[in-house]
Amino acid sequence: SVSAESIRPSDDPNDRTIHPKSEEVRKRINVATTLNLLFKFLDRETKEQVIDAMFEKIVHKDETIITQGEEGDNFYVIEHGMFEIFVDDKLVLVVADGGSFGELALMYNNPRAATVKAKTDGILWAVSRDDFRKTITNAMNRQRKTYESFIRSVSFLSSLDKSEITKLAEALEPFNYECGDTIITQGEPGEYFYIIEQGYVSVCKVEENGIEQQLPNLSPGDYFGVELALLNDQPRKATVVARSPVRVAALKRDAFVRLLGSVMDIFRRNAQGYNMNSESSSNSYTITHYDNN
């Protein structure tokens, strides 16, 4: 049974802090964290541990939650409210329900990089530094290591050096799909570039004349969704559907342009092959690339 008092964490990674909560509160936190990037890296059990370790913090309009330059104590998830983030007294960002802040100082052992103030009354869920490091930092480090070895195994990324691999591993985000899920839809705007980690997908393109063209399936190590950078924000050029359970490593547009600049030539070559000869062979047919190795 769980005591009403919280249990202090120690150096033992198996020691867990538990702030008891009702099922209803756990559900509210679950809703608040579903879209949060930091929580995407967590398996179910670790996410439960984070929720166990959370404690509620009620805040009032104009309250300062974090002061730039100070030592980090907690990480915060916003259940409700609007929060302004200032770097050197300049407003850089406003975050609201489902967002979070305060992870940087805890992850990197740095002073707070920004000041955070409540713009409205609000409810926050706080995780202490110790608990944050045991759960979220650990999970992210594990994920980064997995990504580093995955990147080394992907042929079109073989030109990246060690520091480029590290940066890319930090920027990749995991997404999972069920068989039959549509991952991208032709004609829609896109925000992500994808590399397949597990499973395979079908690629279908409707030509201008209305004829549907089925392209070869893509499998682990292949990529799709290069439209973002190569074609100046053009909409998706094909529809990609999961044909098995699929796991992808996804890269947001800005990170894609910043981190894969050196690989861009490969993308360009494959896309060019397509432009010059749309009936061409399988390794150069479209902006969705088929790795022919």
Ligand code: 1OR
């Ligand atoms: P922290 O622990 O350093 C302040 O405490 C928090 O503000 C920080 O973690 C982040 O969670 C959050 N620069 C620095 N901190 C930011 C920024 C930010 N945005 C949110 N935080 N910039 C804005 C990026 C859109 C960079 C401005 C140059």
